[in-house]
Amino acid sequence: MSDGITQELRHRGLQLNERIAAWLDNGFEWLFMRGFLVQSGSTPYETLIDGDPMSLRYYPLPESASIELADGARMAVRRQRHPVPLLLVPPLGVTTEVFDLLPQRSLVRYMAARGFHTYLVDWGRPERRHAQLSLRDYAVDMLGQAIAEVRRHSGAQPVSVMGWCMGGLLALMHAGATRDRNIRNLITVASPIDMRSSGVMAQAARVLNASARLIRRFTSFRLDRLDPAHLQAPGWTTTLAFKLTAPLASLTPYWDLLTRLADRDYLEVHATTSDYLDNMLMYPAGVVRDMLVRVVVDNRLAEGSIPLGDIHADLSAVRAKLLVYAGETDHLVPAQMAQKSLELVGSKDKTFRIAPGGHMGVILGGRAQREVWEPCAQWLDARSELSRRSARPSAADETQRRVRARRLADDVTL
Numbered sequence: 281m282s283d284g285i286t287q288e289l290r291h292r293g294l295q296l297n298e299r300i301a302a303w304l305d306n307g308f309e310w311l312f313m314r315g316f317l318v319q320s321g322s323t324p325y326e327t328l329i330d331g332d333p334m335s336l337r338y339y340p341l342p343e344s345a346s347i348e349l350a351d352g353a354r355m356a357v358r359r360q361r362h363p364v365p366l367l368l369v370p371p372l373g374v375t376t377e378v379f380d381l382l383p384q385r386s387l388v389r390y391m392a393a394r395g396f397h398t399y400l401v402d403w404g405r406p407e408r409r410h411a412q413l414s415l416r417d418y419a420v421d422m423l424g425q426a427i428a429e430v431r432r433h434s435g436a437q438p439v440s441v442m443g444w445c446m447g448g449l450l451a452l453m454h455a456g457a458t459r460d461r462n463i464r465n466l467i468t469v470a471s472p473i474d475m476r477s478s479g480v481m482a483q484a485a486r487v488l489n490a491s492a493r494l495i496r497r498f499t500s501f502r503l504d505r506l507d508p509a510h511l512q513a514p515g516w517t518t519t520l521a522f523k524l525t526a527p528l529a530s531l532t533p534y535w536d537l538l539t540r541l542a543d544r545d546y547l548e549v550h551a552t553t554s555d556y557l558d559n560m561l562m563y564p565a566g567v568v569r570d571m572l573v574r575v576v577v578d579n580r581l582a583e584g585s586i587p588l589g590d591i592h593a594d595l596s597a598v599r600a601k602l603l604v605y606a607g608e609t610d611h612l613v614p615a616q617m618a619q620k621s622l623e624l625v626g627s628k629d630k631t632f633r634i635a636p637g638g639h640m641g642v643i644l645g646g647r648a649q650r651e652v653w654e655p656c657a658q659w660l661d662a663r664s665e666l667s668r669r670s671a672r673p674s675a676a677d678e679t680q681r682r683v684r685a686r687r688l689a690d691d692v693t694l
Contacts (some may be wrong), residue, residue: 299542309547317548318555320377323389325400326679328429333404333413334422336429337376338397338676339388340683347393348384350649358395364464364664365397365434365676367427371446372418373563376402378444381644382549387653394657396664397434397676401426401447406564411512413564415571416588419453427460435674440465440660441600444643445472445613449575452621453586455600456593465663466600466627467656469643472613474582474620475575512565584624595621601629603659605652607642608634631659 309317329336341361346354368388370378379387379400392398401423406413430439441463443451448468455463541547563571570588580586585594602625606615615634622630635642635651643652 319382319548320375320555321380322383323380323386323392324683325388328399328433329425331404331422331425333406333410334418334426335402335404336426337388337400337402338433338679339392339400340676340680341395342389342393343683347389349390350385350646352384355390355393357393360395361397362395362661362664363436363666364438364440364660365399365430365436366391366440366442366660366664367399367401367430369401369423369441369443369447369451370403371444372403372406372567373446373560375405375559375561376400378644381553385644385646385649387643390649390653391657394661396440396657396660397436399426399430399433406562408512411565414566414569414589415450415453415574415586416591418567419450419593420457420588420591423450423454424458427454427463431462433675433679435672435676436666437462438464438666440467440664442467442469442656443471444469445639447471449473449581452581452595452598452625453588453593455598456585456595457588457591459594459597461599463600465603465660466598467603467605467659468618468621469605469652470607470610470613470618470639471604471621472575472581472617473624474617475579476582477616477620478614512562513568514562582620582624595624596626598625599627600625601663602627602631603656604630604632605642605656606632606634607637607639609637610639610642612639629663 323339325337325339327335328338341359342357344357346356349355368379368391370376380389383389388398388400403418403422427439427441431437439462441451441455443449448471451463451466452468452471454460455466537547574580574586581595584596585592587593602622604618604621606613606618608615615632619632622632633655636647637643637645637651642648
């Protein structure tokens with residue numbers, strides 16, 4: 281019996297030594313080599329537009345037979361491609377890698393593996409010289425340029441667009457301003473519409489609205505007449521503002537890091553998400569001005585029409601099939617705020633769903649793949665076919681052939 285106890289103590293001692301060694305090794309990397317832990321942006325892509333600041337990426341079909349998912353399972357790659365391409369639109373203020381955050385939690389990789397010609401708008405890294413850019417520049421001009429290139433590259437006129445947060449707003453504004461009937465499917469996730477509903481953002485909007493009414497009544501000052509250069513703020517203010525919406529939640533991951541430092545997989549996830557949250561980008565001041573005046577104070581989106589320079593985005597002109605998601609615990613954009621878009625659009629096929637997670641978790645969290653990505657892919661599956669397909673190979677087909685040729689050249693066993 282004593283021998284058994286001795287062996288058990290020895291075994292536990294070895295486990296403790298291994299854990300301490302892993303804790304020290306991982307702690308050293310976290311402190312001095314954190315960049316090696318970041319896993320974002322690992323999915324291969326081709327740049328189709330290399331603009332200033334907007335670029336457009338195309339993510340070819342993965343060459344592997346399957347991809348790994350967040351829960352450790354594997355999903356077979358669908359080789360038969362849907363003819364209607366999918367354009368993903370992230371919000372401003374974040375890096376493009378938000379949709380390619382981790383190899384097992386990459387929205388671009390997942391959608392490409394589901395058989396969609398997958399494209400991603402990269403809004404770039406705005407600088408002070410971009411201060412004059414407005415909502416129209418993004419929603420109409422740049423997004424229009426991206427959609428035109430998606431059509432050229434895919435060889436298809438109908439497109440699907442999926443946007444998170446402000447990305448969804450830009451997609452709705454574009455469809456309402458251009459009245460583009462070839463935007464076949466539109467998905468928005470946690471996109472704020474009604475600034476008089478509920479949540480942190482709506483509370484701030486009510487305070488700003490009250491102040492704006494007084495300023496407009498008793499002074500000649502108008503924010504929309506102000507030079508946008510005076511409103512430009514550095515990127516760290518975006519990070520600070522986001523974290524202040526849930527200060528305790530921002531601190532909790534660091535306690536989790538300390539208690540799970542020996543777990544290499546957790547360390548990589550933590551390093552990657554921290555890198556994303558700590559390196560948010562500045563908003564062009566012209567966009568800040570337009571959002572404050574038109575969206576937050578005047579609540580024009582909730583009225584169904586918003587001015588974008590010399591044109592109006594009329595949401596009743598949107599005819600795309602519409603799927604709207606809201607996060608169950610999203611305090612920034614509660615369900616009521618996001619759901620309003622269904623009342624305003626002219627679409628006949630429109631659906632609203634609530635999924636687990638907060639503002640980030642609903643699209644990027646551990647359950648998002650099963651609760652949002654998969655249902656979105658299924659919804660698009662039924663709406664992404666064409667009665668007639670072009671017999672000519674598209675530029676996307678040529679890209680896929682080049683990817684396949686490079687892989688064959690690198691791996692002679694295929």
